[in-house]
Each structure stands twice: as C-alpha cells, then as structure tokens.
C-alpha cells in the first residue's frame with residue numbers, strides 16, 4: 001500500500017539548526033510530514049527496510065567532520081544505497097561535504113573560517129538553481145569539500161577572493177538522485193537560496209520518482225517514532241487530590257511608590273528569612289513582583305543526580321523520591337495541582353513558583369555529563385524554587401499595586417497589606433542612603449593569560465568544525481566585609497546598573513543579585529500561549545560621544561557582532577521549532593537597545609504554542625528543551641557545551657542559568673543570569689565567617705573565529721564592571 005502525502009526522513013547529526021531545516025521543508029513541500037532521527041540512532045541495516053516508507057531523505061548539518069565516523073554516523077552508508085533502495089536525497093553542510101568526499105572528493109580547511117557569514121552564491125541557473133537570480137546565503141563552516149571525480153557535478157560557488165578563493169557551494173550526483181548545498185538554506189538570513197532551492201529539489205525529486213513509479217509505502221515506523229513536531233506526554237506520577245487555589249486580588253493605586261519601599265515594608269531587612277524580588281528596574285520591564293513569604297512557604301530544592309527532591313517548610317525538611325520521573329515532570333505535576341484561573345488578567349503573576357535553575361541543570365538536560373558529582377562540589381542547588389502564595393505586584397506604568405493571595409479566606413492579610421501600603425505613601429521616613437564606609441572588596445579576577453590561552457583553545461575547535469561559536473566564561477571571586485547587607489548591596493547594584501530583569505533572591509543557602517538585561521524565555525497564559533526569547537549578543541560601553549548612531553554602526557555594522565547574534569537567533573529558532581512546530585517568527589533582528597552603562601544588540605524570536613494541546617505545561621517544556629540559554633553556550637549547542645565543560649575550570653552554577661517564575665495561571669518568565677552575583681550562606685551561623693563574605697560574579701563572551709583574544713578579555717571585564725560597582729571595587733584592569 002502506498003501513501004499520498006510526501007513523507008521525509010531528516011537525518012540529524014546533533015546540530016542546533018535541524019528543526020529550522022524541518023520547518024523549511026514543511027513550507028517548501030506542501031503537506032509533507034517529517035520524521036527526524038539522529039545519525040547514530042539506527043544501523044544502516046535497520047534503516048534499509050524502512051526507506052520504502054519515505055519520499056526523500058534530508059541530511060542535515062552538524063558539528064565536526066564528515067571524515068569522522070563518530071560525527072557522521074549512518075550518513076556515509078546512505079550514499080552506497082543499492083539501486084533498488086535509492087531515493088532522492090538533499091544534503092546540507094556536513095551532509096553535503098559527506099556527499100562529495102564519499103564520491104572521491106577531498107576535505108580541506110578554509111583559511112578564513114565562515115561562521116554566520118552571508119555570501120553571494122554564484123550559480124549556474126540550472127537544476128536546483130533553476131529560475132533563481134541573485135542568491136545570498138548564510139554559511140557556517142570551517143571545512144570545505146573539493147570534488148575530484150566526474151560523478152559529482154558542481155552547481156554553485158562562492159568567491160571568497162583573497163581569503164579562500166572559490167569554494168564549492170552546491171553540487172549534485174551525475175547519475176543518482178543526490179543533491180546538496182554547503183551553505184545553510186534554513187538560516188534566517190538566507191533568502192532566495194532557501195525555500196526556492198528546496199522547492200526545486202522537490203520538483204526534481206518528484207520527476208525522478210515518477211519515472212520509476214516510486215511511491216512511499218505505508219509501513220510501521222514505530223522504531224523511528226512520531227513525525228515532527230511531536231510532544232511526548234509527560235510521565236506524571238498519579239496526581240494527588242487537586243488543590244486548585246482561587247486568586248484573591250485587591251488593587252491600590254499609590255503615586256510615586258517604589259518597589260524598594262514595598263520590600264522594606266515586607267521585611268527584607270530580616271536576613272534570616274527568605275525573600276524574593278523580581279524587579280523591572282529599567283525599560284522594557286514593567287511589572288515588579290515582591291513575594292510575601294510565610295515561615296511555612298514551601299521551598300523546592302534539587303541537584304542533578306539526586307533521586308529525590310528536597311522539600312523545606314521552615315525548619316521541616318522532607319525528601320520526596322522522584323520515583324521514575326525527572327525533576328521537570330515533578331514540577332509539572334506540582335503546577336498542575338495548583339492551577340488557577342481566576343486572577344486579574346492584567347497581571348502576569350498571580351502566585352506560583354519563583355527561583356533559579358542552574359546552568360548545570362541545562363547541561364544535564366542536554367545529556368552532557370557534568371564535570372563533578374554534584375553532591376560534593378555544589379554548595380548551591382541546581383533548582384531552587386519557592387511556592388509563592390502571597391505577593392505584591394507593582395505595575396510601574398500605572399503605579400498600581402496588585403495585592404494577591406492564593407490562600408483560602410485571606411481577606412484579612414489583603415486588607416492589612418492595603419492599609420500598610422497606603423500608610424507608606426503618607427509616611428515621611430527618609431530613605432536613608434547607605435553611607436557606611438566599607439573597605440572595598442578584594443577582587444580575584446580570572447587568570448588573564450590562562451583565560452587568553454582558553455580563548456585560543458576555543459578557536460582551535462572553531463577551526464576544526466566542532467563549533468561555530470563558543471561562549472567562554474570565568475568566575476571572579478570577591479571577598480568583602482559584611483558591613484553592608486546583601487539587600488544594601490542590591491540597592492547599590494540597582495542604582496548603578498538598573499536593568500529590566502533585576503532581581504534579589506534570598507533562598508537559603510543562596511543569595512542571588514541580578515541586574516540582567518536579558519530575557520531568556522517568557523510564555524503567556526494558555527490557551528494560544530505565545531513564547532518569546534530575546535537573545536543578546538553584541539555589547540559596547542556607553543561613553544560621551546557614543547550616540548545611538550555610533551552604537552548601531554559599531555554593532556549592526558560589524559560582521560563579527562552580527563554573526564554572533566545570527567548564530568544564536570538560528571539556534572533559538574531551532575529550540576522553539578522543536579516544541580511548537582512551524583509557528584516561529586523572528587520579530588526583531590539585531591535591534592540596538594540602550595541600557596544604563598552599555599548598548600546591546602538584541603533579537604526577538606517568538607513562537608506560538610499549538611492550540612488544542614491537552615498539556616498546560618508547554619512553556620515549561622520549551623524551557624526544559626532550550627536550556628542552557630544558547631546565548632551562553634554557542635552553537636551547535638550540544639557539542640559546544642561538551643567543549644566548554646572541558647575548557648572552563650569551574651561549574652558555572654547560577655551564572656548563565658535562568659531565574660524567574662511560573663505562575664499558577666500558566667504563564668512564565670525566565671531571565672538569563674548574567675550581570676549578576678551570588679553567595680553561599682551556610683545554614684548554621686557557626687560555619688559563617690562573621691567578618692567577611694564571598695561573592696561570585698560570572699562573565700565571559702562569545703568566541704568566534706573573528707575574535708581577538710585581547711578584545712575578548714576586555715569585553716569580559718566590561719561586563720564584570722557593571723556588577724563590581726555594587727562592591728565599591730575599582731575598575732578592573
């Protein structure tokens with residue numbers, strides 16, 4: 001039996017752009033379905049009988065070399081298909097290089113690496129380039145293929161001039177139905193060379209199949225799995241009785257109220273108590289969330305490798321075994337039980353989970369081994385969330401404060417809070433500035449020559465084709481006197497570097513201060529939830545005379561900066577396509593935004609979650625599948641993270657993880673933990689140093705083939721400086 005709809009098999013080589021390619025195929029080939037497998041998932045003998053089920057194969061890009069068995073997997077066997085097993089194949093980048101070298105070609109290294117670079121493609125105007133005029137396309141490669149046999153017919157080149165001369169950009173097999181391109185048709189900046197090429201491929205593939213009367217058959221494809229996009233139902237443990245809360249809300253309007261005053265009213269100065277502030281301290285932030293925690297508020301702690309989650313209510317600590325699920329599903333189930341529907345629609349947060357997820361939690365969810373056993377070396381937890389049942393949300397655009405409670409019959413607290421807020425507005429308590437004279441911090445910067453040698457190591461990996469971009473980071477350690485509380489330090493930070501994703505999170509044993517400019521992922525309330533990611537790449541220091549026009553010229557006019565941003569945009573599109581399917585859109589590409597001390601280049605990528613899904617945790621699923629943030633790893637993500645695990649000396653911990661919330665109404669908002677610092681506070685006072693405390697600040701930058709190591713060191717210091725201000729530490733050299 002044959003099937004009517006075209007069915008494609010996409011073989012992915014652990015790339016971070018595969019879902020973009022799948023999405024492009026879905027648009028180019030009407031009504032097709034796409035199955036995606038990794039290149040080491042099946043042996044060729046397992047795959048052979050299943051090929052009859054497919055109309056064509058797409059071979060995706062990937063890190064590494066087509067000459068290495070562990071990088072290319074099953075792909076090299078595909079080219080040897082016997083005549084009766086043949087089907088049309090379209091190969092991209094690594095796949096394309098494999099096509100050429102498996103037919104007698106040779107692999108070489110580019111003199112000047114092309115990662116995230118746009119080139120004009122010079123083509124013959126025939127075959128897959130039929131009806132195409134000028135083609136520009138994005139390249140991500142450091143290796144290239146040179147055909148030596150008559151079997152491979154070149155179709156396109158790029159002329160790199162003195163850099164690399166002419167480089168092969170597309171080719172076909174003369175007798176078999178194999179085509180390929182070196183560039184990336186699926187990149188957001190590839191125009192005519194993307195969709196049209198795939199449409200032309202499909203026309204040629206159809207002709208080839210019609211001549212042979214070949215049609216895909218209806219076969220059992222269970223060993224390959226469901227077509228993309230496909231969401232597995234989470235393995236949730238049996239749900240306990242639902243405790244769906246109701247949201248009590250009261251609104252007061254208080255002109256001139258500050259979120260700092262609200263925090264102080266709610267007892268932020270009591271340092272033994274947990275405290276949460278998610279602070280929109282600058283544009284484009286709008287809502288600030290202050291939790292009013294109870295002594296019995298539930299704190300959820302987890303570290304990678306734990307078989308149980310730790311639950312703390314005040315002094316009571318219990319462990320709940322994960323019992324066959326993972327922490328992500330455990331949290332999903334928790335949120336399912338407390339789902340609420342009746343909060344005020346104007347407010348993004350009604351109550352729910354707030355806290356942080358570490359970088360290593362993301363590394364683990366990519367299936368990359370961690371460098372240490374978490375138990376010994378991780379004073380912080382990989383997941384540290386608190387269930388917030390009472391909160392005050394300040395809308396800075398209207399001066400309205402929403403007083404909200406999920407607790408039953410909590411009218412008295414709401415009334416009392418409302419009175420206290422009103423009293424704040426009339427009280428004349430001077431907001432005392434912290435004039436305490438503190439000795440300045442002792443700053444232990446990363447070892448400069450060591451860091452620079454790591455940049456050079458990173459560039460070796462870029463040249464060998466293992467990565468297009470590596471975000472290398474290091475920790476700076478500060479030792480400071482306790483003369484200022486962490487809250488006082490936070491106030492200094494928010495004054496010296498106000499940021500839209502600022503935060504003060506005191507969830508023992510960790511205190512975390514943020515002045516992050518970068519939203520990682522937000523998702524609105526279902527149904528029709530919209531996901532938004534706002535990756536930042538490209539930063540320059542503000543200085544007299546550096547106007548917006550200068551910043552635009554320096555960032556948007558720079559091939560290096562745009563390439564870094566482009567790679568992350570393509571990577572994030574892939575992350576989003578992986579969960580939501582087709583509906584992903586780049587709303588803004590390389591926009592310039594102004595912050596207190598820097599100009600930043602920001603892109604905005606949005607995706608709409610599928611309607612009609614029975615799952616209310618799709619935003620959480622996107623988060624799980626997109627960590628760690630691509631802007632903090634580089635691309636392709638998995639290989640880049642593996643390399644960074646070896647290049648960097650310490651766990652990143654909270655730095656470059658995310659912090660934020662998941663609201664009981666279903667929405668969520670998570671920011672990238674950069675321009676931030678954190679400290680560990682031992683639970684028992686006996687273990688504490690009474691005079692000094694130690695803070696950690698992470699900073700780094702994206703290393704590309706175009707990076708100048710000295711300039712990267714300076715960029716790292718620039719990012720560090722935005723936080724060092726809160727510690728009275730002078731400008732690092």
Ligand SMILES: *[C@@H]1O[C@H](CO)[C@@H](O)[C@H](O)[C@H]1NC(C)=O
Nearest residue numbers: 446447448449450451453454
């Ligand atoms: C800094 O790193 C270099 C190169 O790795 C090493 O030789 C040197 O000893 C280090 N210096 C310190 C103070 O650790």
